[in-house]
Amino acid sequence: MSAAATALPGSGRIARGVRPDTRKALAADAPVEALPAPPTVTLPLVQHTGAPCVALVKSRDTVEADAKVADTDAFVSAPIHTPVAGTVQRAGVVTLPNGRHLAAIPVKTAEGAPGPEAVYADVLGGDWPLDDADGRDPEDVLRAIREAGLVGQGGAAFPTHVKLKPNPEKPVDTLLVNGCECEPYLTADYRLAVEAPAAVLAGARLAARACGARAIFVAVEDHLHGARQALRGAAGPTDITVAEVQTRYPMGGEKQTVRAVLGRTIPTGGLPLDVGVVVINVATAAAIARAVQRGKPLTHRIVTVTGGGIRTPKNLLVAIGTPYRALLDACGGLTEEAARVVAGGPMMGFAIGDLDAPVTKGTSGVVALTRADVRHAAETACVRCGRCVDVCPLNLVPSRIALAARHKDWDLARRYHMAACMECGCCAYVCPASLPLVQLMRMGKAQMPRETGG
């Protein structure tokens, strides 16, 4: 099996990018702890990329744990389930850290919710047979995945069944399970791979079965070896290749992982599908195993709560819908130095304005940064130092794109390929002038008129 890893089709490396201080040590060795169900979970009706769900329950209904509370007929969508048994409250509106205002269903938790050990055993414990995928009908696997409300748990939250559905025009030969947690601080995927490697691998085989992939690769970064060891140990002599790749941001981006592991280049504006690959996150893989083998919906996820502004960094297994505040409290709360709390990682995550907002399916971490961490010099003029060009993983010229966006010069923006930007933030990370490059790119991409013909 190690022989297979050394013979990766890709180089295991990415061009350009940055190496932020990973700060993984804060939480890497903290075993996953289940958080008891909060008094109320709040379930936004959109927790994915795609069509919003419609509530299936109304105020004062009683619901069982795992019951479906919202769904839609749209293909690109994912139903939502309640992690707790309890009573539905009047629908409200929440503001997620990404700024979206969404209708949400609150569910008041009933007495007698299972304790932490039971939750852990239910979500991550037990056996995850690796050999039952071949006997299953791919259609059944897809249906189970859709019914369980699975979305990509790495951030974009794209519905998993849509990703895995075979497309006759674009056959898939490889499934890539992405365990590259390139954002600094976050260790949720790492802990999952260490504690439940069989769930990840079982899910990987089921996903491969569903999308028709023959080869399976699991990619992890080379700075924390625990994940690779656990995964290789669980894989045994199978066809699954566990690959270690360079620790470098943004290795976890689909384009970057596919290129590093498989040596294939996804065309700009395209998908991994265009090069015969489906990429899923390790947490998604584990959720697939749970959905297919145990018929359980996506109701819990591991969230890393960490940073210099947190008293006791932890990896928590939480019910989706739990308010961020409860996560912070479970970790001893914020310290005096805490200045900014970010949902997701510090490179691409969003600052949380409302600590009562709920954890959603795509939340991978909560990072409390200190004043020293976020200390930013005032913005000065671009000195055209070219640092941003040196680090852009997509080989763009960020300073020019930002200029074009600022002046709404769409012609210039097109000439410099603005639409290709993945908003990874490498450019802003290094910019000595502290220019808000990502903000400008985002704004420019949103405002640029859609091209028509030429």
Place this chain on the structure above:
Amino acid sequence: MATDVEANGAAEPVLEVAPGPHVASGSLTTRRMMGDVLLALLPLVVVAVALFRQAALLQMAIAAVATVGGEALFARWRGRRATLGDGSALVTGLILGLSLPPGAPWYVGAIGGLAAAGLGKAVFGGLGQNIFNPAMVGRAFVMIAFPAALGAEAYLAPAAAAATTGATPLTALQMTGEVAPLGPLWLGLTAGSVGETGALAALAGGLYLCIRRTAAWQIPTGMLLAAAVIAGLVSLAGGSFTPAHHLGAGALMFGAFFIATDPVSSPLTPKGRFVFGAGTGALVMLMRTLSGYPEGVMFAILIMNAFTPLINRATIPTPVGGPVPRRA
């Protein structure tokens, strides 16, 4: 916008909401870059002072004070906060001073400094906006304004204070065909502008800048490579200077590492920088061999500055995965 979260009676810290990325490398600031340049200039300054004594100190001091003062003055006129803190004006002034002959009258450095700050930078809108290298704009300005004061005598007079006498090696080559010995040429024991003679010192400081990545290595590499190749051809054709002579003579080494590498007035992409450097190197050699003018680093850089926007346009890199597809 900050959100005040005070719940449960316990006073929580005030959390700020700002766009990501939420961390910054911080290893590179404009100020640190300028500090690097000052440090890298040290060997050259030492050579200059050893060679020209007070004359060197005077040129550097006058030009630096004038440039920094000019920057403050023009910023004030334009109603802007002066950006003196970043040190860029000091660097410009020092480089201007180093590019002046030791015997230049005091007002040359003073007016050159004001021109560098005003014409070189302020009229374009300050740091980061200028098209031309400000130090070279100042240098060109005084060159045109005071041709007599910057003539050959300016190189002669105080040089007598040190071990060097006579014309600069490049002038000597042009006038009498005399070839300076390589050792003194590289060490800087020749006549010349106060900071340009020590090629070895410039190389040392320049390599430091490239290693620190404060200067883009592609520029000096392109410039020296192009100059060496052309110098090789010229010497094959019967010229008496070898490439080693050309690289060590005049302001080539100083210019390659300290002047042409000004990021503001040079291209952004690695490829563009190499093209820029190679163009500058070729122009320098063109002027040295074909024009009646012995040295050409200043004009070569200014000319290539004018081409920078064009080079930028011609060297837009292709994104990984190809250009953005056009949708119908």
